[in-house]
Every structure is written in structure tokens, then in C-alpha cells.
Amino acid sequence: MKSRVLILGAGFGGMELATLLSEALGEKADVTVIDKRDRFVFGYSRIDVMFGKTTLDEVGLSYASFIKPGIRLVKETITSIDAEAKRVTTDGGTYEADYLVIALGADYDMEATPGLTAHGNEFYSDEGADRLRTLLPGFTGGPIVVGICGFPYKCPPGPSECALTLHHYLTERGIREDCDITFVSPLSSPMPASAEMAQALMNSFEEFGIRLLRQRTVVRLEPSMAVLDDGTELPFSLFLGVPKHQPPKVVIESGLTEDDWVPIDLPTLETRFTDVYAIGDMAATGLPKSGTFAESAARSVSTSILAKLSGANVERNTGTGTCIVEYGDGRVSYAELDFLTGPKLEAIYHPPSIAGKTFKQGFDDTRRDRWFNR
CATH class of the missing domain: 3.50.50.60 (FAD/NAD(P)-binding domain)
Structure with missing residues (x-):
């Protein structure tokens, strides 16, 4: 053939x-x-x-x-x-x-959330992340909203990583006490596929003073104000968003x-x-x-x-994969997920640790070598 x-x-x-x-x-x-x-x-x-x-x-x-x-x-x-x-x-x-x-x-549909381009920032694209690299050092304090503007979106733990890393970043700069962090998610938990990972993330949010609003979506940005789908208004000095995907x-x-x-x-x-x-x-x-x-x-x-x-x-789709969460302080957790090979979802959770960082580096190195001979 x-x-x-x-x-x-x-x-x-x-x-x-x-x-x-x-x-x-x-x-x-x-x-x-x-x-x-x-x-x-x-x-x-x-x-x-x-x-x-x-x-x-x-x-x-x-x-x-x-x-x-x-x-x-x-x-x-x-x-x-x-x-x-x-x-x-x-x-x-x-x-x-x-x-x-x-x-x-x-791709990202920036226009689906009115005001996102004018009043906020997104961190899911190369360009958005690079823009924030130059913007964040000049941030001096105030309320911060990490908000998801639509579902489904790539990398379910990604916004949690952002909120956690942001906490440590602001702490290292000595301005954490001058900042409130609110994380807005349309999901019922930060990681629905792994109850253990979700609970660990929520525990960390509580420990680090990160407010979690679940089953809410950011639908509009106004100057210094995020509006949620239930009408809640959240003032912000900095908005870090996950745009609606398409x-x-x-x-x-x-x-x-x-x-x-x-x-x-x-x-x-x-x-x-x-x-x-x-x-x-x-x-x-x-x-x-x-x-x-x-x-x-x-x-x-x-x-x-x-x-x-x-x-x-022929090998049928196994629906297997690994979700990795960077905590921003040198620790990494991950969950190995298997959706389709058995009668129900199987999730093996590995709590945040320095060893998890080694696992993540190995994940990276394997693909660099396999695809790019590096």
C-alpha cells in the first residue's frame, strides 16, 4: 500500500x-x-x-x-x-x-473574554510568558487574580502552578504581604483526575494564603476589575489569565x-x-x-x-499520561493517569518532593534526546 x-x-x-x-x-x-x-x-x-x-x-x-x-x-x-x-x-x-x-x-480566543487583551495578561503562549518576564519585576503589590476564562484548557494543573510559583516569587521579592492572590477555576477541584493531587494543591493554597474560587469562570475584564460568570467582581492590580481555547x-x-x-x-x-x-x-x-x-x-x-x-x-488508544505540577519552591508532584485500559480511571499520585523535580527533568531529557538528539 x-x-x-x-x-x-x-x-x-x-x-x-x-x-x-x-x-x-x-x-x-x-x-x-x-x-x-x-x-x-x-x-x-x-x-x-x-x-x-x-x-x-x-x-x-x-x-x-x-x-x-x-x-x-x-x-x-x-x-x-x-x-x-x-x-x-x-x-x-x-x-x-x-x-x-x-x-x-x-489556539487562544482572546476576543471571547472582553477586556482580556486591554486589561489583563495571559501566560499560556510563548509571547504572553515572555511579556510577563519583563512586566513582573516592576509589579509592586496589590490584589492579583489568576483566572481561567474557559473550559476545556491545556494542562489542567498549569494555573495551579502559576498561583503557587507566584506566591514564592513574591515572597522572595519581599512583597508577598502586600499582595492578595485569588485563583478562579471553572473546575470542581484543581485536578479532578486525581483526588489526592487536588487535595494536596488545596492544602498548599490554604497554607500559602491563596484564595480558591471553584466552579467560576472569568467572563469579562474591566479596568482593574475581573467579572465572573456569577456576577462576582474581583478588583485586581494584576490579572494572569488562561484564555478560552479553540x-x-x-x-x-x-x-x-x-x-x-x-x-x-x-x-x-x-x-x-x-x-x-x-x-x-x-x-x-x-x-x-x-x-x-x-x-x-x-x-x-x-x-x-x-x-x-x-x-x-493495532494498539487501541490507552488514554494514559502524566500530569506534573511545579510548586515553585524546588518541589514537584505528579500523577500517572490511565483512563481507558481498565474499567475505571486509575491514578497514581506522587506527592511534591525534590525527587519529583528529578522525575520532571528526566521527562524533559528523554524527549530532548528522542526528538532532537540532545
Whole structure:
């Protein structure tokens, strides 16, 4: 059979899928990866950028270093997707495939929350984190709101990491007593998939004087005021927000979305179009939007493609992944989650510790080596 594979997006899912196909097929692989960016950044690195511990240049990994047999990675902007024909048009040309995998992640809809751009800050994008790196050192005190503007969003523990790290950052600067921190979340707990992790986070919030407002969403920002969906008004001197997420515009325009996201067959990740798959943050999986879950989805899709090419065994989507929480004081906790291999969710929780930091570094090192030979 023909083996032209086209992967849209070089995030966790796209990188892992391309690597798996290269490992299985070598030079016989015919895989093209398209991404408009020139570098990969681990999402959790943005917290370190935001608080001045590093820079985007230091954490960015150039796609020029992604060199695998049978793989071609091109830097182009996708302008249209024809899922039925498995044809993709970019600013550099047109691509046709036998297998199309859409792994473009989620974008941020800043306009969905009026006033967010004018009066607040977001810390989920590279640009937002870098802007805060220069803004935060000049902050001298006042009420702070860490607010989530929509659900679902990427990395469920990310806003908790922000609030915790912010506490330690302000403490080190000697201005914590001059600042109130309120964390607004639409969820019933900071980490619904792991009750133990959620309780540990809430205990830390209480210990550090961080006010948690659950099952609330920020719907509007006014000058120095955040308005919640229940009408609550929270004054702020600094707003740190998680914007509402949505699939990239080109995916929405392709007709692939339904009820805001791309519907898939959860065990196979296949869309309603044959041999067209969606993995990662834009897919309607019901699972956490996190890089490791995109990786497990990539493993399933790789076996599906390889089965059609060479008769290999198909591995159904396991729905497994790891959520890592940086506490901002050198400690890290993490939960290993398994949603689909058993009759119910299994969660193994590892409390915050210095050893957790070692685990996180190993997670980072493994992927740097696997994808970028670093």
C-alpha cells in the first residue's frame, strides 16, 4: 500500500508520531510534518520564562535539529484542509496524503473574554510568558487574580502552578504581604483526575494564603476589575489569565469541528473521514489536554497506520499520561493517569518532593534526546 503520511503540527503528538513511524519504517517512511513555527517549546517551560528563571531562546528547540530517516519537516502556514480528499494547502504549496493526521493543538480566543487583551495578561503562549518576564519585576503589590476564562484548557494543573510559583516569587521579592492572590477555576477541584493531587494543591493554597474560587469562570475584564460568570467582581492590580481555547481557525473552516472540537472515535482517534486522524488538544477525547496524552494517542495512530501498511497489530488508544505540577519552591508532584485500559480511571499520585523535580527533568531529557538528539 501507499504510505504517504501527512502530519499537521509538530507538538508532542506530531513529534512522537513521526518518530514512531521513522523507527518502524526507516528510509521507507514517506512522512511530511508541517508546522508554521521554527522551534518547539515544552509548555511547562513557560512558567520558568514568565518568572524570569530562563528565556524562550534558552528553552526553545529548533526544528532544524529534528532529523529522522524518512521524515521531512517543513516550516509553512496551513491555509486549507480538505479532509475528504486528504489534501492540504499551505503558503508553500499543496500536499496530498494517504494518511492525514491533524495535530495542530489548540489556539487562544482572546476576543471571547472582553477586556482580556486591554486589561489583563495571559501566560499560556510563548509571547504572553515572555511579556510577563519583563512586566513582573516592576509589579509592586496589590490584589492579583489568576483566572481561567474557559473550559476545556491545556494542562489542567498549569494555573495551579502559576498561583503557587507566584506566591514564592513574591515572597522572595519581599512583597508577598502586600499582595492578595485569588485563583478562579471553572473546575470542581484543581485536578479532578486525581483526588489526592487536588487535595494536596488545596492544602498548599490554604497554607500559602491563596484564595480558591471553584466552579467560576472569568467572563469579562474591566479596568482593574475581573467579572465572573456569577456576577462576582474581583478588583485586581494584576490579572494572569488562561484564555478560552479553540481549534485553529483553519481546522474550524475545514468543517472538521462539531460542538467546538474535532469529534473522533476514541479508541482509534479516527475522524469521520477514513484514514484521517485527530490527536492532541483539538480532538474531542474528553481526556486532559496535555502533551503526554497526545503522545499516547500518537502511539495508537502509529500502530493503525502500520497495520494498514504491513499488517502490524493495532494498539487501541490507552488514554494514559502524566500530569506534573511545579510548586515553585524546588518541589514537584505528579500523577500517572490511565483512563481507558481498565474499567475505571486509575491514578497514581506522587506527592511534591525534590525527587519529583528529578522525575520532571528526566521527562524533559528523554524527549530532548528522542526528538532532537540532545
